[in-house]
Amino acid sequence: GENVEQHPSTLSVQEGDSAVIKCTYSDSASNYFPWYKQELGKRPQLIIDIRSNVGEKKDQRIAVTLNKTAKHFSLHITETQPEDSAVYFCAGPNAGGTSYGKLTFGQGTILTVHP
Amino acid sequence: NAGVTQTPKFRILKIGQSMTLQCTQDMNHNYMYWYRQDPGMGLKLIYYSVGAGITDKGEVPNGYNVSRSTTEDFPLRLELAAPSQTSVYFCASRHTDTQYFGPGTRLTVL
Numbered sequence: 001g002e003n004v005e006q007h008p009s010t011l012s013v014q015e016g017d018s019a020v021i022k023c024t025y026s027d028s029a030s031n032y033f034p035w036y037k038q039e040l041g042k043r044p045q046l047i048i049d050i051r052s053n054v055g056e057k058k059d060q061r062i063a064v065t066l067n068k069t070a071k072h073f074s075l076h077i078t079e080t081q082p083e084d085s086a087v088y089f090c091a092g093p094n095a096g097g098t099s100y101g102k103l104t105f106g107q108g109t110i111l112t113v114h115p
Numbered sequence: 116n117a118g119v120t121q122t123p124k125f126r127i128l129k130i131g132q133s134m135t136l137q138c139t140q141d142m143n144h145n146y147m148y149w150y151r152q153d154p155g156m157g158l159k160l161i162y163y164s165v166g167a168g169i170t171d172k173g174e175v176p177n178g179y180n181v182s183r184s185t186t187e188d189f190p191l192r193l194e195l196a197a198p199s200q201t202s203v204y205f206c207a208s209r210h211t212d213t214q215y216f217g218p219g220t221r222l223t224v225l
Binding site for chain 1: 146148155157158160163165171173174205209212213216217219
């Protein structure tokens, strides 16, 4: 199955700075990479995703980049705000394209944005 | 649409007790999943279902059972609760590639 490693485990930034979280994956057949945000005591919610036929995707202050050769993808948050403080999870499909939608999640990154 | 709903929100069980965590979705999604999230950790897949009557094991199925008699409902059963099953349990349903999570059930086994 897929193995997804996420770094760093914690990230502390000042408001207005950028934050970058990186994930590596093991299965070269993986074709879908979502990022979820989980606020304290809440459910995970999808914030952005990317498919393997695209190298970069942006949505306002967040972007995701994918390097298929190196098998890693990254979440970029620009102009961070205190409300960006949360745990962020990356994920990769389990067992490639025939995975029935199963996801393998990274260990999570606790992002703290200081005002 | 209520989306994905879960009951109960919180539960405390004694070792050896049984319980069923309920999950319902009103989006007519075929794919549904159960995850557990231990403190400070990511989500691990317990069981999943690709449609009514079809279920399969995920990464950590031991100690759990599921059923899927309707598209809407996907209950998770704990037969003999153990302290290692203390966790937050999330149910999710999937449309295209996106998984939509329920609010979770926080379970403590003492």
